[in-house]
Structure formats: structure tokens, C-alpha cells
């Protein structure tokens with residue numbers, strides 16, 4: 267099979283194509299023929315050596331934690347799936363490949379009627395939004411929530427969950443995405459490039475979540491929380507003193523963050539009212555394609571969910 271990976275950290279051009287044996291399934295695993303691979307901001311952070319602690323890699327790393335694919339083989343103990351099913355797979359890694367093995371607990375049926383492209387990038391951002399709001403944010407009906415990065419993959423789902431739970435939503439994104447976030451249900455829109463607009467929402471939110479790309483809003487975001495409020499960050503804790511009592515919650519994955527709990531909620535939400543997933547941009551499954559995809563992700567100007575089409 268074909269895979270895309272790298273054996274040293276660096277810029278997007280570290281990627282190379284490798285040919286390796288197609289993996290075989292264990293008793294509780296499925297083999298997926300990949301159709302789409304979801305590219306996450308964290309993939310770029312890992313590739314650049316952001317989590318390396320200064321150590322060299324010196325071995326082949328095939329990234330890819332989320333794919334959409336067709337089941338082509340099942341282990342003997344797998345239940346609830348059949349050959350030919352198009353499913354969401356969360357292999358954790360090694361998804362930048364045309365075949366990938368996934369444990370059955372990390373395989374999910376697509377929400378009903380959700381197109382393949384949307385479903386391909388849905389679970390990672392959806393589950394993150396779910397845990398950010400419920401388990402870390404402890405959102406309550408009637409509260410005001412300000413979402414930084416509201417037009418992003420995580421932020422756009424967060425708007426829809428927050429509205430479903432009865433919160434007042436202030437969406438912070440760039441002007442080009444104003445109509446998009448309002449259509450998703452946000453009550454108010456603020457352009458993060460306009461300091462006066464940001465100033466007008468200082469001290470308004472019971473809870474702020476920072477889902478901006480690479481935590482670009484970390485410092486300015488604290489000013490938006492009211493005294494006694496909560497600030498949940500997805501990547502980096504702000505350090506600015508505020509003179510306010512703010513509970514700063516740094517989101518970390520814990521064993522309790524099972525994909526199933528979040529997917530059950532999101533699937534039910536989708537059946538009640540179709541969940542809109544950030545529009546996608548497709549890149550080819552090739553070295554050229556993955557280099558362009560990572561470059562576009564880091565640049566941040568595309569405002570699309572980035573996928574490789576296999």
C-alpha cells in the first residue's frame with residue numbers, strides 16, 4: 267500500500283511517499299480502504315517538531331488520526347459493521363495511507379445523510395467541541411459563551427452545540443465568515459481583526475472558549491470573560507494578568523474522553539437538526555498534495571476543513 271510520512275521534523279516538504287505491506291486485521295479490528303484523510307492542526311505541530319522536546323525523529327512517522335473509508339476486511343469479533351460500510355475511522359495514527367487498520371471501538375457509522383466529505387472531518391472537531399463545552403466548560407443554559415475561532419472546524423460545531431443547549435453565542439472570526447457563523451446560529455458576530463469590536467464584548471461572557479488556530483487569541487481572549495467566569499483553551503494557556511477571578515481550564519485529553527459518548531450526542535443532534543460541518547478543501551493523496559495541504563493549514567487563510575482525497 268501507499269503511505270505518506272516523514273523521518274525527520276521540519277517544514278511541509280519533509281513528506282515522502284512510502285510503499286509498505288497492507289496491514290492485516292486482528293480479531294477486533296477492521297481494515298479500511300481510505301477515501302478521505304482529515305488533516306488536523308496538531309498534525310502540523312507534530313511534523314514541525316513542536317512536541318519533540320528537541321529530540322530528532324530518525325524513524326518513519328505516518329501521521330493521520332481520522333479517516334473516512336470503506337470496510338474491506340473485518341476481524342472475527344467485530345460486531346455492528348459489515349464489508350462495504352463507509353465509516354469514520356479514528357486510528358490515532360498511520361491514517362495518511364490508502365489502507366488503515368482501526369480497532370472496532372474507534373469505528374463509527376456516519377450520521378444519517380451526512381455526505382462523505384463532511385463526515386470525513388466531522389468526528390475529530392465534533393468530539394473536541396463536545397468535550398470542550400460539556401466536560402471542560404460545564405456549559406449551562408442561559409449563559410453567554412464567546413467562541414474564538416468560531417468559523418473553524420471546532421468552533422463551528424461548538425456554536426451549534428451551544429445553541430442546542432440554550433446559550434447565547436458570540437462568535438469571533440474574520441469578517442469573510444460573518445454570514446457563515448450567523449447562519450450556524452450565532453447570536454452576535456465580532457471580527458477579531460477589529461480591536462474596537464473586541465473591546466465592545468469585554469467582560470460579557472460567562473465562558474470563553476479559545477478554538478482559534480494555534481491559540482492566536484490566547485492573550486486578548488481573557489479580557490472577554492466576566493469576573494468569575496471560565497476560559498477554556500484548546501492549545502495554550504494565556505498568561506496575562508487580568509485583575510479578575512477567572513478559571514483558566516487547559517483542555518487535555520483524558521481517558522474519559524471516549525469518542526463514543528461524543529459521537530452518540532453529535533449523531534442525535536444531527537438527527538434533530540442537521541449539523542453543518544465546515545466546508546472542505548480537497549488535496550490529492552500524493553507528496554505534492556500533502557505538502558500543499560500542510561502549507562495551506564499553517565497559512566490559515568483557506569478557512570476550509572482540509573482533506574486528502576485518496
Ligand SMILES: NC(=O)c1ccc[n+]([C@@H]2O[C@H](COP(=O)([O-])OP(=O)(O)OC[C@H]3O[C@@H](n4cnc5c(N)ncnc54)[C@H](OP(=O)(O)O)[C@@H]3O)[C@@H](O)[C@H]2O)c1
Pocket residue numbers: 306307308390391394414415416417418419420421439440441443458476477478479480481482483500501517518519544566569570571
Ligand atoms: N486539544 C484538543 O484536543 C484539540 C483538538 C482539535 C483542535 N485543537 C486546536 O483547536 C484549534 C482549532 O482547531 P480547528 O481544527 O477548528 O482549526 P481551523 O478549522 O483551522 O479553525 C481555526 C479558527 O481560528 C481562526 N483564526 C485564524 N487565525 C486567527 C487569529 N490570528 N486570531 C484569531 N483567530 C484566528 C479562524 O478564523 P477565520 O478563518 O475566520 O479567520 C478559524 O475560525 C487549533 O489550535 C487546534 O490545534 C485542539
